[in-house]
Structure formats: C-alpha cells, structure tokens
Amino acid sequence: MPEGPSIVILKEEVQQFTGQKIISVSGNTSIDINRLQDKTIQEFKTWGKHFLICFNDFTVKIHLLMFGTYRINERKEIDPRLSLGFSDGELNFYTCSVKILEGDINTHYDWSVDVMNENWDPKKARMSLDKMSDKMICDAILDQNVFSGVGNIIKNEVLYRCYIHPESLVGKIPAEDINQLISECSVYSFEFLYWKKKFELKQHWLAHTKKTCLRCNLPFHKKHTGDKKRRSFFCTNCQKLYK
DNA sequence: AGTCATGTTGACGA
DNA sequence: CTCGTCAACATGAC
Numbered sequence: 001m002p003e004g005p006s007i008v009i010l011k012e013e014v015q016q017f018t019g020q021k022i023i024s025v026s027g028n029t030s031i032d033i034n035r036l037q038d039k040t041i042q043e044f045k046t047w048g049k050h051f052l053i054c055f056n057d058f059t060v061k062i063h064l065l066m067f068g069t070y071r072i073n074e075r076k077e078i079d080p081r082l083s084l085g086f087s088d089g090e091l092n093f094y095t096c097s098v099k100i101l102e103g104d105i106n107t108h109y110d111w112s113v114d115v116m117n118e119n120w121d122p123k124k125a126r127m128s129l130d131k132m133s134d135k136m137i138c139d140a141i142l143d144q145n146v147f148s149g150v151g152n153i154i155k156n157e158v159l160y161r162c163y164i165h166p167e168s169l170v171g172k173i174p175a176e177d178i179n180q181l182i183s184e185c186s187v188y189s190f191e192f193l194y195w196k197k198k199f200e201l202k203q204h205w206l207a208h209t210k211k212t213c214l215r216c217n218l219p220f221h222k223k224h225t226g227d228k229k230r231r232s233f234f235c236t237n238c239q240k241l242y243k
Numbered sequence: 244a245g246t247c248a249t250g251t252t253g254a255c256g257a
Numbered sequence: 258c259t260c261g262t263c264a265a266c267a268t269g270a271c
Contacts, residue, residue, distance in 0.1 A: 003249055049250075066250045067268045078268095095267050097251075144251090151249050208249090231248075246271090254264085 002064040004116050004149020005193035007046045013072055014044055017086055024085030029098040036060070036084065047109045047117070048148030052101075053084075059101045059108070068096035114148040115186040116193070125182045133171025137181070139226040140170050147185050152230045153208045154192060158184045159234065160207035165241035166225045166232040172242035207233045 002010075018041060025036045035058075045052040045059075053060040062068075062082070069076070071092045080092040101108045112121035113128075128146040141147055141155045150158075159166050162181050164173060173181075195201040210220050213235035225232040 006249080063251075064249095065252095065266075066248065067266085068250095069268080097266090142250095153249050230250090248268100248270090250266100252265090255262090257259100257261085 002049050002068065003151030003154055003189075003192065004046070004048050004114070005189050005196055007049055007051050007064075007149070008116055008193055009196060010051055010070060011044045011046050014091060016089065017041055017084075017091060018044060020086045022084050023087060025083065027080050027082035027093075027098075029081050031060075031098050031100050033082065035100075045105065046114075046149075047111065048114050048144055049151070050109075052105060054105055057103060059105045061097075061099045061101050062093055063097040063099075064093075065095075065097060069094045070096075113145060115189050116149050120186055122179075122182045122186070125185075126178065129170050129178060129182075133169065135170050136166065136226040137164060137168045137170055137173060138166035138230070138232055139228050141181070141185065142228055142230065149189060150185050153205070154185065154188055155230070156208040156233050157192075157206060158188050159232075159239065161188065163239050165236065165239040166223075166234055168240070168242040174242075207235075209233060213238055 021038060021040045022036050023038070025033045027033060039055050041053060042056060043054040045054055049063060051062040053062070073089045075092055076094055078094060080094055081096050082093045082098050084091045111117045111119040112124050114120060125146055129140055132140050137159065138155060141150055141158065142152065158181060161184055162177060164177060164181060192201060195204050206214060210233055213220055216235065216237050218235060218237050220233050220235055223232055224230065
C-alpha cells in the first residue's frame, strides 16, 4: 500500500479531523490508547512513509508497512489496530505499526530528507550519498534517512528514467547523473501522487513489473538486487552499470 | 491454490 | 558489544 505519496494522500483525506477532539478510542495496538481519550488533534503530518497524528506534547506515529490499510468514516470486518472516534466521524487503521513519540515532533525528525516535504534538501542527499560510495544505488535510494518516502516502485521508475542500472555503485556514478537521480526522487514522487489520486498510477509505470523496455524493445531483467534484495526491473541495454 | 509483494523491526547468533 | 542475517507480521493481487 504505502510509499510516501500514498501517505500524503492519507493526510489530505483526514483534514476534516484537524482540531477535532477524540471522544472514543479503541484498538488492539499495544500502546496505551487511553492517553488519546479527549485529546485534541493539533495537526496531521507525514515524514516519508510515517503518518503522524500530533497532539500538544506527544505524537502518534503510524506506519502501514507493506499491508496496512485505513478507513475514514467506514469500518472493515477485522478489528482495527487503532480506531479514533470524533463527534462527526471516525478514523480506523488496520494491520499497522503504532508508536508514541514524546515531546516536540521536530526533535524526532529531520524534515529535509523527506522528498515530498517543503524543506526537502537535495544537497543534503548529495552529501549522504557521498558517504555511501561503495553501496549499490538500488540500496541507497531506498535508504529512508537519505530519501524518506521513496519506496521500491519509485526506485525502479527513477533508475529507469535516469538510465542507471540498479546495481551501479554510488561512488562510480557521474556527479551529473547522481544529481539527476536525487532530483527525480522528488519529482517522480509528486507525479506518483498526481497519478495515484486519479487512480491511474499503474498505467504510468515504465519499469516496475514491466517485461519489455519501451525504449529499445528488449526484455527487461527482473532481479532481487542489493543488500536489501528488493525487486528491480531494468534494461541492461538502456541502463548503464557503473562499477 | 500457491506465491509473492508498494516495508520495517527486533531477536538471535557469530 | 557489534555486526549481520533472518523470521515475523499480515492482506490482497494475480
């Protein structure tokens, strides 16, 4: 379900509850949910794939992992991990990780590494990559401390767009290409958001799950690459391997 | 029907 | 203690 853009959509969809008081709370999460009772939501935020429900002096962090889902003013059959009731609606989360972050949320997150945040700082990504020269780019792009919000789909699409083989070593990729990769991580994330809202994300995939390269018509390669062993779809004819 | 995946954490062992 | 590996979690698409 979730890469960064999907969590941005979630944030937009729950805006009706900003400033609302939680009048009932339940769920099978292990956190102390009583703490949320009668609290007012100050703000919803996201940091990459993290969905943040901010209160005065603490924040509930929700991570949907691979299979998490949510419902707004609806319920699924299964028990919610966390359910928040308001005077005029409810918000339900299923099969996700729920944690509490104490104090000022700004002390927990560096917003400048989130590719969809207004404070996103490409130069910072550049500096981080410079320290990872022996890593494969497919792993570096998925590093949430460098490109928060980027997931496996975005990884495959960005590498294809930039003509870079996923197993290329970060330190061997020309500076110009690195800069383009960094830029595309953010640019593609916003395109992902735009297409996902129109329910046409998949039809815009050029690499992810594809069997043939639309540029040269040769078959794609599918391989679990890097330390993370995540699926990569790539064209060895069009995407250059720097090693 | 069985396999696999848009992800991360924590336990365990070397 | 630290590093690396891997199981665990849990749903739905194909």
